[in-house]
Amino acid sequence: MKLLKPTWRWFGPDDPVTLQEIRQTDATGIVTALHDIPHGEVWPMAAIAARKQLIEQAGLTWDVVESVTVHESIKTQTGDYTGYIEKYKLTLENLAACGIRIVTYNFMPVLDWVRTNNSYRLPNGAEALYFDKADLALFDIHLLERKNAANDYDAATVAVAAQRWQQYTDAQKQAIADTILLGIPSEKKLDIPGIRERLQHYKHITRQQLRQHLQYFLQQVVPVAEKLDIKLAIHPDDPPFDVLGLPRIVSSHDDIAFILQMVDSPANGICYCTGSLGAGTHNDLPAILRMIGSRVNFVHLRNVQQDTSGNFYEADHLQGDVDMYTIMKTLLQLQQQQPLPIPFRPDHGHRMLDDLQKHCNPGYTAIGRMKGLAALLGLQRGIAGGR
Numbered sequence: 001m002k003l004l005k006p007t008w009r010w011f012g013p014d015d016p017v018t019l020q021e022i023r024q025t026d027a028t029g030i031v032t033a034l035h036d037i038p039h040g041e042v043w044p045m046a047a048i049a050a051r052k053q054l055i056e057q058a059g060l061t062w063d064v065v066e067s068v069t070v071h072e073s074i075k076t077q078t079g080d081y082t083g084y085i086e087k088y089k090l091t092l093e094n095l096a097a098c099g100i101r102i103v104t105y106n107f108m109p110v111l112d113w114v115r116t117n118n119s120y121r122l123p124n125g126a127e128a129l130y131f132d133k134a135d136l137a138l139f140d141i142h143l144l145e146r147k148n149a150a151n152d153y154d155a156a157t158v159a160v161a162a163q164r165w166q167q168y169t170d171a172q173k174q175a176i177a178d179t180i181l182l183g184i185p186s187e188k189k190l191d192i193p194g195i196r197e198r199l200q201h202y203k204h205i206t207r208q209q210l211r212q213h214l215q216y217f218l219q220q221v222v223p224v225a226e227k228l229d230i231k232l233a234i235h236p237d238d239p240p241f242d243v244l245g246l247p248r249i250v251s252s253h254d255d256i257a258f259i260l261q262m263v264d265s266p267a268n269g270i271c272y273c274t275g276s277l278g279a280g281t282h283n284d285l286p287a288i289l290r291m292i293g294s295r296v297n298f299v300h301l302r303n304v305q306q307d308t309s310g311n312f313y314e315a316d317h318l319q320g321d322v323d324m325y326t327i328m329k330t331l332l333q334l335q336q337q338q339p340l341p342i343p344f345r346p347d348h349g350h351r352m353l354d355d356l357q358k359h360c361n362p363g364y365t366a367i368g369r370m371k372g373l374a375a376l377l378g379l380q381r382g383i384a385g386g387r
Helices: 019-023 045-057 072-076 081-097 133-143 155-167 170-180 192-201 207-228 253-262 274-278 285-295 324-335 353-357 366-383
Strands: 005-009 029-032 061-066 102-105 117-121 127-131 231-234 268-273 296-301 303-306 312-315 343-346
Touching: 005 061, 005 366, 029 045, 029 343, 045 061, 045 081, 072 081, 072 192, 072 207, 081 207, 102 296, 117 170, 133 155, 133 170, 207 231, 207 253, 207 268, 231 296, 253 268, 253 285, 268 274, 268 285, 274 285, 274 296, 274 303, 285 296, 285 324, 296 324, 324 366, 343 366, 353 366
Parallel strands: 005 029, 005 343, 029 061, 061 102, 102 231, 231 268, 268 296, 296 343
Antiparallel strands: 117 127, 127 312, 303 312
C-alpha cells in the first residue's frame, strides 16, 4: 500500500528547530517559504535554488511551499492588485523552474490563524494553543475598539468580555493582544494601529465580494499553475468562522465545494487541515475530505478539543474531536489513486519536556510535533496493515 509522505514545516535558517534535528523525527520532506521576501514581491529564482540546496544538503527534500502569501491588495482588489497577481505568476514560474510543485496559500483577510493563548496549561503540564471566544471579544471590543464590534457576539460573550476587562491586569490584556497579533513566525507582527488600518480596506467588502475576488485571482493564476505542473492548495480559515467582523470564505463544506467549482482544474486544490476545519462544529470532516477527493494536494493533521461555549484547545494528534482514524483511512484510500505521495505534516504540537525551557515558535516545537508525527505514522502503518 502506498503511504502518505511525512513532512515538517521549517521557517528557514533562523528556525529554532534545525534541518539536522528534523532528520531525526522521521520526516523526509520540508515545508517552507522565503519569509524574508515582502508579501507580494517576486521570489527570485536564485533565492529559491539556494533554499532548496540547503534543504537537500541536509538529506531532505523541499516538497511544499507554505506559503506564497496573497497580497492584501489582491484580496480587496485595491491598489495595484493586478500587478501583484502578475508577480504571483512570476513566483510560480520560478518555483517550477526549481522543481517545486505544491504551493499552499490562504485567503484570510488581515489576520492569519487566530488564538488567544499560546501557553494553555494541560493537566499533564504540557502547553497548547487555545482559542477563547470571550478573550477575542475583549480584544475586539475593548482593545481594538472596532465600531459596533459587540454586535458580532452573543450577549453572554459580551458580558464575560466586559467582566474580564475589569478583572484582567494590563499584562494579561497585552498577552491576549500579542497572541492574536502573532501571525507567522519569522514575519513581522502586526500591531493594533496596523489592524485598524487594514480593517478599513474591508469596510465595504461583503462575503460575496470576497468570494468574487478569490475567483478572479484563481482565474488568473490557475491556468499558469496548470501549465507549470504546479498544484495550488488553499488553506482553510483558522478558525473557520468570521473574525473581527471580517468575512471568511474557506470555512465549510459548501465554501470548499464552491472554490473547487470556481476553476475546475487539478491545479486548483485544497490544503486539507483537520485542525482548522475541526474547530467548526458545523463541519463533517470525513465528508469534506471525500468531496475534495483527488484535489487534496497537501494535508495538515492536528486535533482540537472544543467546549460548549465555542472555545477550543489543540489536543494530542490522536485525541480530541477529530476522528483521526477515519481521516487517515480515507486519505490512504485517496493515496492509492494518486501516482505521487500526498505530503502531510503534523500541524502544531504541544510545548513539552525540554521545549518548556527553550525558545520555541508557538505551535512549532520540536518535541510536540515529533510526538504527533510518531502517532500519525503509527496510525498510518496500522491502517495499512504494517506494510
